[in-house]
Amino acid sequence: MHSSLLLFSFHSKYKSQKSKMRDKIFKILLLLCSLIVLLICGGMVYSLVSGAVPAFSHFGIIDFITTSEWNPRPDHEEYGALSFIAGTVMTSFLALLFCIPFSLPVALFTGEYFRGTRVAMVISSVIELLAGIPSIVYGLWGFYTLRPIMVDLHLSAQGFGVLTASMVLAIMIIPYASSLSSEFISMVPRDLKEGAYSLGATRMEVIRYVIFPVSGSGVFASYVLALGRALGETMAVTMLIGNTNNIPNSLTATGNTMASVIANQFGEAEDLKLSSLIAIGLLLFLITAVINLIGKMIMTKFSKA
Amino acid sequence: MKKFLLFGLIVTLAACGGKKTGDSSSISLAGAGATFPQPYYDVAFKSYQDSTNTVVTYGGVGSGGGIRSLKDKIVDFGASDAFLSDKEIEKMPAQVVHVPTCMGAVVMAYNLPEVKDLKLTGEIVADIYLGKITKWNDARIAAINPGTSLPASVINPVYRSDGSGTTFVFSDYLSKVSPEFSEKVGTDKALKWPVGIAGKGNPGVAGTISQTAGAIGYIGSEYSFAQKLPVAQLKNQAGNFITPSTESISAAAAGELPADTRTMITNSSDPNAYPIACFTWIVLYKEQKYDDRTLQQAEATVKLLNWMTDAYAQGLTTRVHYSPLPESAVKNAKEILKSVTYNGQPILK
Numbered sequence: 048m049h050s051s052l053l054l055f056s057f058h059s060k061y062k063s064q065k066s067k068m069r070d071k072i073f074k075i076l077l078l079l080c081s082l083i084v085l086l087i088c089g090g091m092v093y094s095l096v097s098g099a100v101p102a103f104s105h106f107g108i109i110d111f112i113t114t115s116e117w118n119p120r121p122d123h124e125e126y127g128a129l130s131f132i133a134g135t136v137m138t139s140f141l142a143l144l145f146c147i148p149f150s151l152p153v154a155l156f157t158g159e160y161f162r163g164t165r166v167a168m169v170i171s172s173v174i175e176l177l178a179g180i181p182s183i184v185y186g187l188w189g190f191y192t193l194r195p196i197m198v199d200l201h202l203s204a205q206g207f208g209v210l211t212a213s214m215v216l217a218i219m220i221i222p223y224a225s226s227l228s229s230e231f232i233s234m235v236p237r238d239l240k241e242g243a244y245s246l247g248a249t250r251m252e253v254i255r256y257v258i259f260p261v262s263g264s265g266v267f268a269s270y271v272l273a274l275g276r277a278l279g280e281t282m283a284v285t286m287l288i289g290n291t292n293n294i295p296n297s298l299t300a301t302g303n304t305m306a307s308v309i310a311n312q313f314g315e316a317e318d319l320k321l322s323s324l325i326a327i328g329l330l331l332f333l334i335t336a337v338i339n340l341i342g343k344m345i346m347t348k349f350s351k352a
Numbered sequence: 353m354k355k356f357l358l359f360g361l362i363v364t365l366a367a368c369g370g371k372k373t374g375d376s377s378s379i380s381l382a383g384a385g386a387t388f389p390q391p392y393y394d395v396a397f398k399s400y401q402d403s404t405n406t407v408v409t410y411g412g413v414g415s416g417g418g419i420r421s422l423k424d425k426i427v428d429f430g431a432s433d434a435f436l437s438d439k440e441i442e443k444m445p446a447q448v449v450h451v452p453t454c455m456g457a458v459v460m461a462y463n464l465p466e467v468k469d470l471k472l473t474g475e476i477v478a479d480i481y482l483g484k485i486t487k488w489n490d491a492r493i494a495a496i497n498p499g500t501s502l503p504a505s506v507i508n509p510v511y512r513s514d515g516s517g518t519t520f521v522f523s524d525y526l527s528k529v530s531p532e533f534s535e536k537v538g539t540d541k542a543l544k545w546p547v548g549i550a551g552k553g554n555p556g557v558a559g560t561i562s563q564t565a566g567a568i569g570y571i572g573s574e575y576s577f578a579q580k581l582p583v584a585q586l587k588n589q590a591g592n593f594i595t596p597s598t599e600s601i602s603a604a605a606a607g608e609l610p611a612d613t614r615t616m617i618t619n620s621s622d623p624n625a626y627p628i629a630c631f632t633w634i635v636l637y638k639e640q641k642y643d644d645r646t647l648q649q650a651e652a653t654v655k656l657l658n659w660m661t662d663a664y665a666q667g668l669t670t671r672v673h674y675s676p677l678p679e680s681a682v683k684n685a686k687e688i689l690k691s692v693t694y695n696g697q698p699i700l701k
Binding site for chain 2: 117118119120121123190191194195204205206207285286289290291292301303307310311312314315316317320
């Protein structure tokens, strides 16, 4: 009896040592994997910066950002990012604006009104399906379906432009905005809502005075993240914006975006032009990183509160 | 049972071994560059592989990328729609030669459902792209299209949003016929266009044209022939209106060519020539012994290119909507290939 107990304790001690060892190895493995991700990201930033240096030193960082001239002609070479920054910012914010009236009701529907019901599940999975459609398909749909409609409505002569691109972009970011904000809306504590109901508040009033104030920053953060997604979208925008290198002077005017000009011109670019495209890539990287950071910060603040 | 398994194992091993020796006797070549001739290269390399056991892979990364890859010596040959300028040749680590492989053209596709035949001149096209001619019923267009009722609609010029050899050839032609275009826009793979909208690649431009009433755009002939798009006749230097076709494109290179074939054949003086025709080239190092390159590899590269200029491979061009090289160009190409050496010795005998 005594000896068997001893054996058992020895066995469990041995076993725990072995599992500790395994734990350690696993930890090291995880650390290595995370380090690789960091290294890759660092390497990307390094190659972007080193590639962008010739353009920045030739034109000057401020001048490069504030010039809208894009002239690849030899001896007259001049590159500036302003028209692409303008195109990117215009399409993305417009897309965000267009997506709110669709994604917010969907989020309320699935996160509050019909939370947990089968209808809500079907709707949210259909919305998430939108996120799985390749952007080239959105681009083709915009090109062959939406664009002729824009022409028929006499909104623009050829149907290309900021407006068409933003509309397609809006549909593309709806799933990102709505699924996250639905999550935040459904996280609003039940006690608060029930308290409001017991005071005689209507559903509208509960939404207005309880749900939005509580989940507001989370919902806002999900829109910021959706905006980050819109900034980097390339293919669908390229097909619809018209690809003219100028600052769009109206909603229906054609323009170009940062991601789109890189995708279009990288293949045949050399020297200063190549460097300028990389510089645009770096700027896009920074803009998206800052926007994502803001979104994350708001979100952590919200989850702490 | 055990014996049977063992037997099976031996057979498998033998089969693997056999395959391995087969692989080592086959040579693989790699090329990269222009997307314009890629359909032709794909067909030709496949056909060559079937008959010679030489595997050729080709990456359509664009002319610029192809030359960069050759510079970095990571491919056996690069391919380009625009020949390297003297300055670019100087930047290469060693002497290079250009071998023309086939011909193509840039055609003017348009979207005017009611106009079956459209005639244009280079000057008119240049002025359309400069924004000086804005209506289809402009007096200058009407003057060369008697009997055709042209609509009063706006002309929507379409150009390439991506850098492209097609843009280079097109702008080279317009710069030759219009001093104003040469001064204001110039010749390059990507340009600053005063008017118009842009589409990505031939499909993007063609799609934009077919979807936009009153549009006109320039497209690679191989794409427009395959898609059977309506294209305009262009007036050549001799004053004839020429429909782009395999024959009229080949005719553009029928005259005297420089020995190294580095020339633009736009605005040809041949009376039957279509005016916006072009060569496409494969570029390789003249001295093939570099890095740890074997004679076998060098021989395979030159033999492949020699085969490409032979009648059989040239016959394949029209199947994929390109034009074969005229005799004079084939002669030059063969001379160029004879000048390629390995350790100072010519490879082709």
